[in-house]
Amino acid sequence: MGRNLKFLIIGGSDAGISAALRARELDPSTAITVVLADGYPNFSICGLPFFLSGETPDWHQLAHRTEFEGIDLLTWHTAMAIDPTKNTVDVVDRENERKRLSYDRLLIATGAVPLIPEIRGIDLPAVYSLHTMDDSFGVQRRLRRPALALPSSSGRATSAWKWRMRWSIEACKSLWLVEPDLCLPLLIPSWATQSAMSCGGTKST
Numbered sequence: 001m002g003r004n005l006k007f008l009i010i011g012g013s014d015a016g017i018s019a020a021l022r023a024r025e026l027d028p029s030t031a032i033t034v035v036l037a038d039g040y041p042n043f044s045i046c047g048l049p050f051f052l053s054g055e056t057p058d059w060h061q062l063a064h065r066t067e068f069e070g071i072d073l074l075t076w077h078t079a080m081a082i083d084p085t086k087n088t089v090d091v092v093d094r095e096n097e098r099k100r101l102s103y104d105r106l107l108i109a110t111g112a113v114p115l116i117p118e119i120r121g122i123d124l125p126a127v128y129s130l131h132t133m134d135d136s137f138g139v140q141r142r143l144r145r146p147a148l149a150l151p152s153s154s155g156r157a158t159s160a161w162k163w164r165m166r167w168s169i170e171a172c173k174s175l176w177l178v179e180p181d182l183c184l185p186l187l188i189p190s191w192a193t194q195s196a197m198s199c200g201g202t203k204s205t
Contacts, residue, residue, distance in 0.1 A: 005030045008089060008103035010079045012036030013045070016109035017068070024070045032071045033101065035091055039075040040133045041068065048136045052143065059133065074101075082106070 007023050009016045012034045020032050034041065042064045050056040060066075074091070080098070081090040089101045114131045116122060128139045 005104045006102060007032045007105045007107070008101055009034045009107045009109055010089065011107075011109035011111055012038075012041040012073065012075070013109070013111050014042065014064075015111065016107070017042040017065075017071075019107050019109060020068070020071045028070060033074055033103075034068075034071060035074045035077050035079055035089070035101070037076070037078045038132060038134065041073055041075070043133055045131070045133075048130055048133075051136055052139055059136070062133075079110075 005027070007020075007030050009020055009032070013036075016034055016036070020034050023030050023032055040063070044062045044064060047056060047062045051059050051062060056062065076094050077091040078093075079089050079091050083089075084106075087103050087106070089103065089106065090098060091101060092098045114129055116129060121127060126142060128142065129135055130139060
């Protein structure tokens with residue numbers, strides 16, 4: 001990269017932060033800005049089950065790093081529009097305030113968006129997805145209540161549920177797993193049903 005370039009990155013997870021760190025290493029004079037929709041740059045999403053199980057009690061420990069010297073982090077901002085002819089990106093914050101950012105080089109590293117299956121009961125208030133830090137906070141608040149509903153959604157964090165969430169299953173009065181045969185075809189089919197029944201729950205149909 002040339003000197004004094006403006007390098008704008010949309011997305012502050014592993015890909016975006018890795019690119020920012022590498023750009024700074026190659027040319028410390030580059031003005032690097034990372035736009036992320038939340039306030040948790042470079043956090044380990046794979047570690048969410050460990051946080052919810054209590055094995056990692058402090059969610060701050062999920063951060064891969066806490067120092068981003070030479071990188072401007074624009075947290076709680078969402079990219080709304082890109083104009084490649086003018087080299088600008090329009091972003092909006094949580095107060096719906098908009099601003100326009102200019103760039104010389106642009107990297108889009110927003111990552112994946114979870115697929116929410118269209119199944120009965122998925123929109124119930126006690127059914128959660130687990131994809132972001134804020135998702136985990138919502139699940140944690142629910143775990144402190146008597147009843148729990150866990151969505152058996154597919155994804156990289158799901159495979160750890162069986163081993164890391166036993167304490168929550170034992171603590172709850174009932175557990176419903178939404179369509180385990182549909183959402184978890186790669187896991188042991190009987191586990192979801194057995195776990196729910198052990199807590200006095202019923203299998204959805």
